Amino acid sequence: MNKNLIEVKNLQKYFEISSGVFSRNKSIVKAVDGISFDIPHGSSLGLVGQSGCGKTTTARALSLLDPKTGGEVSFYNEDTSSMESIDELDGEELKNFRRNIQMIFQDPYESLNPRWNIKDIILEPLNIHNIGNLSDREEAVYEILKTVGLTPPENYMPRFPHELSGGQRQRVSIARTLIMKPKFVVCDEPTSMLDVSIRISIMDLMLNLAKDLEVSYLYITHDLAVARYMCDRIAVMFNGKIVEIAETEELLNNPIHPYTKRLISSIPIPDPTYTRAEYKVDFNELEGIISSNKEGKDMIEVSKNHFIATHDVKGLL
Amino acid sequence: MNILEVKNLDMNYETLEGNVSAVKNVSFSVKQGESFGIVGESGCGKTSVAMSLLQLQADNGKITNGEILFNGKDIVSLNETELRDIRWSGISIVFQGAMNSWNPVVKIGEQIREAIREHYPNKSKEDNTNKINELFEIVGLDSTISDRYPHELSGGMKQRAVIALALSCDPKLIIADEPTTALDVVIQDQILKEIRKVQDILGLSLIYISHDIAVIAEMTDNMAVMYAGSIVEMGKTKNVFANPQHSYTRMLLESTPSIVGEKKKLRSLDGEPPSLIDNDNCCLFSYRCPNPTDDCKNRTVEMQLIKFEDEHYVDQCCKDCG
Numbered sequence: 001m002n003k004n005l006i007e008v009k010n011l012q013k014y015f016e017i018s019s020g021v022f023s024r025n026k027s028i029v030k031a032v033d034g035i036s037f038d039i040p041h042g043s044s045l046g047l048v049g050q051s052g053c054g055k056t057t058t059a060r061a062l063s064l065l066d067p068k069t070g071g072e073v074s075f076y077n078e079d080t081s082s083m084e085s086i087d088e089l090d091g092e093e094l095k096n097f098r099r100n101i102q103m104i105f106q107d108p109y110e111s112l113n114p115r116w117n118i119k120d121i122i123l124e125p126l127n128i129h130n131i132g133n134l135s136d137r138e139e140a141v142y143e144i145l146k147t148v149g150l151t152p153p154e155n156y157m158p159r160f161p162h163e164l165s166g167g168q169r170q171r172v173s174i175a176r177t178l179i180m181k182p183k184f185v186v187c188d189e190p191t192s193m194l195d196v197s198i199r200i201s202i203m204d205l206m207l208n209l210a211k212d213l214e215v216s217y218l219y220i221t222h223d224l225a226v227a228r229y230m231c232d233r234i235a236v237m238f239n240g241k242i243v244e245i246a247e248t249e250e251l252l253n254n255p256i257h258p259y260t261k262r263l264i265s266s267i268p269i270p271d272p273t274y275t276r277a278e279y280k281v282d283f284n285e286l287e288g289i290i291s292s293n294k295e296g297k298d299m300i301e302v303s304k305n306h307f308i309a310t311h312d313v314k315g316l317l
Numbered sequence: 318m319n320i321l322e323v324k325n326l327d328m329n330y331e332t333l334e335g336n337v338s339a340v341k342n343v344s345f346s347v348k349q350g351e352s353f354g355i356v357g358e359s360g361c362g363k364t365s366v367a368m369s370l371l372q373l374q375a376d377n378g379k380i381t382n383g384e385i386l387f388n389g390k391d392i393v394s395l396n397e398t399e400l401r402d403i404r405w406s407g408i409s410i411v412f413q414g415a416m417n418s419w420n421p422v423v424k425i426g427e428q429i430r431e432a433i434r435e436h437y438p439n440k441s442k443e444d445n446t447n448k449i450n451e452l453f454e455i456v457g458l459d460s461t462i463s464d465r466y467p468h469e470l471s472g473g474m475k476q477r478a479v480i481a482l483a484l485s486c487d488p489k490l491i492i493a494d495e496p497t498t499a500l501d502v503v504i505q506d507q508i509l510k511e512i513r514k515v516q517d518i519l520g521l522s523l524i525y526i527s528h529d530i531a532v533i534a535e536m537t538d539n540m541a542v543m544y545a546g547s548i549v550e551m552g553k554t555k556n557v558f559a560n561p562q563h564s565y566t567r568m569l570l571e572s573t574p575s576i577v578g579e580k581k582k583l584r585s586l587d588g589e590p591p592s593l594i595d596n597d598n599c600c601l602f603s604y605r606c607p608n609p610t611d612d613c614k615n616r617t618v619e620m621q622l623i624k625f626e627d628e629h630y631v632d633q634c635c636k637d638c639g
Contacts, residue, residue, distance in 0.1 A: 196573070197586035200586070201587065
C-alpha cells in the first residue's frame with residue numbers, strides 16, 4: 001500500500017480578472033501558484049497563513065468545488081492499490097470518487113440550509129449517491145448523530161438549524177461530512193466562528209473521529225496554536241505559495257523561513273510572564289540557503305521532512 | 318489614583334421574555350495608566366459593561382443600581398448633555414468591528430475632524446489638521462490617509478485609524494472592545510503593539526475586553542473574569558494566571574491552546590452558558606462546575622467576591638470547589 005493518501009504536485013489556481021470597456025483589460029490573479037505536498041493515510045496537514053494567502057482557494061480546488069487551472073492531484077485508489085490522478089476521472093467514476101473527499105466549512109450559520117431539518121440535511125449526500133434504502137439511510141443518520149455527540153438523535157433529527165447553537169451546527173456539518181465515510185476531509189477554519197468554550201470540544205471530536213474512522217484532514221487555520229493541536233504537519237502559505245512545510249513541533253521549534261518566523265512571533269501566548277521574541281525579517285540569513293539551491297528546485301529539504309521554499313523571499317512583509 | 322471606579326453595577330435589558338440581568342453587581346477600578354482586562358465567553362456581559370460605562374447600551378438596557386465614578390464624579394446620574402462632555406474627551410471606546418463603522422462616503426480625516434470639532438469648536442482648522450497628523454503618526458499611519466476614503470484602506474489600516482479617532486479628543490481612558498477579533502494574527506500583533514505604544518506615550522488607562530485569554534495575558538496588568546454577568550475572579554493578571562482560584566478561570570486557561578511549552582491535552586468547557594432571565598443570586602456556574610459542593614447544588618451560596626490574597630478576589634461559591 002502506498003503510504004500517501006493524496007499527492008499534490010504543482011497545484012495552480014489562476015483567476016482571470018477583466019476590467020475596462022468590454023472587459024478588454026485582462027489580468028491574472030495567481031491565487032494558488034504551484035504548491036506541492038502529500039498527506040499520508042490517517043495523517044493531518046495544517047495549512048496556515050494570513051487572510052488572502054490562498055488557503056481557501058487550495059481547499060476548494062482540492063475538494064473539486066472549483067476546477068484547478070494547473071498541476072496534478074492524485075488520490076490513492078483502494079481497488080488498484082495505486083495512486084490515481086483525478087484528471088483521469090469523469091462521469092460516474094468522478095461522482096464515486098467525490099465520496100472520498102468532503103469539506104467542512106468555516107461558517108456553520110451559512111453552510112446549512114435553513115429550510116431543511118437536520119435529518120434531511122444529513123440525508124442529502126446519501127440520497128445523491130443513492131446509498132441503501134430509506135430505512136438504511138435513516139439508521140445511518142441516527143448513528144452518525146450519536147457519533148458526533150448530538151444525543152439523543154431523535155431529538156435533533158426534526159429540528160432546524162436556527163434552533164441549534166453554533167457548536168451544535170458545526171457538529172451537524174461534521175456529521176454530514178462523515179456520513180459518506182470519506183477518506184479525506186478538507187476543514188476550512190471549522191472552529192474560528194465558534195466561541196472559546198466550545199472550540200475545544202469540536203476540535204477534540206474531530207481528532208477522535210480521525211482516529212476512529214481513519215480520516216485524513218487538510219486543516220486550514222490562521223492560528224498556529226490551533227494547528228499545533230490538530231495537525232501532524234504544518235504547511236505555511238504566503239502569497240499563493242507554500243514557503244515552509246515540516247512536522248508540527250519541528251516547524252514551531254526550528255522555523256527557518258522568515259515568514260514562518262514572523263508568523264510564529266505574532267501568536268499571543270497565554271502566559272503573562274512570557275515575553276515573545278520580536279522577529280524582524282532578516283533576508284541575509286536566507287540568502288545563504290537560496291544560493292545553495294543550485295538545482296533550481298522549488299523546495300529544498302533542510303532537515304528530515306522539513307522543507308522550505310527558496311523563491312521570492314525578497315518581497316516578504 | 319483610580320481614574321475609574323465601578324461600584325455594584327447592575328444593568329438589565331427588558332425583553333418580552335423577562336428581565337435579562339446582563340451585568341450583576343460588578344465592581345472594579347482602573348488606575349491611572351493601568352490596563353485592565355475583562356475576559357469571558359460570548360454573552361457573559363463584557364460588552365454590556367463597556368456600554369454601560371458610557372451609557373451607550375441599547376434602549377431597553379437600564380442601569381438599575383450602582384455607581385460609575387469617573388475622576389471621582391458619578392456619571393450614572395448625568396443627563397445626555399453632560400454625558401457628551403465625557404464621551405470621547407473623557408472616555409472613548411474602540412468598538413468591536415469598529416473598522417466597519419466608518420462612513421463610506423466621507424474621507425477618514427474629515428470624520429476625525431468632526432469628532433474634534435464637536436468637543437473643541439474653537440480650535441482652528443490648522444490646529445485640527447496638525448492634531449490629526451500627530452495622531453496618525455502615533456498609530457503608525459501615513460498622514461496622506463486623511464484624504465482617503467474607508468474603502469481604500471485595508472482592515473488593519475482602518476482599525477489603526479479607529480484608534481486614532483478614539484484618541485482624537487485626548488481621553489483619559491480608552492475602552493477597547495475586542496479590537497482585533499476580525500483581523501488575522503499578524504495584523505492583530507501589529508495593532509496590539511500599537512495600542513501598548515500609545516498607552517505608554519500618552520499615559521492612558523485602558524480597559525481591554527476580549528474572549529482570548531492569551532491576548533489578555535499580553536495586554537493587561539489586572540484582569541477580571543466574567544461569567545453570566547458577574548465577575549467571578551479578579552486580580553493581577555500574573556496572579557490569576559499563576560494561581561487561578563475559580564473553576565471557570567481554570568477551565569478557560571486549560572482550554573487555550575499555546576504554541577510554547579509542552580503540547581498538552583486541552584480541556585473543553587462543557588455545557589452552555591445559562592439563561593440570564595429572572596435568576597436568583599446564586600452561582601450560575603454550578604451547572605457546569607466540574608466538582609460542585611452540596612451548597613452550590615442546593616443553591617444556598619450567594620455570589621460575592623471575597624479576598625483570596627492581596628489584590629486577588631474570587632467568588633465565594635467557588636472557593637471550596639477547586
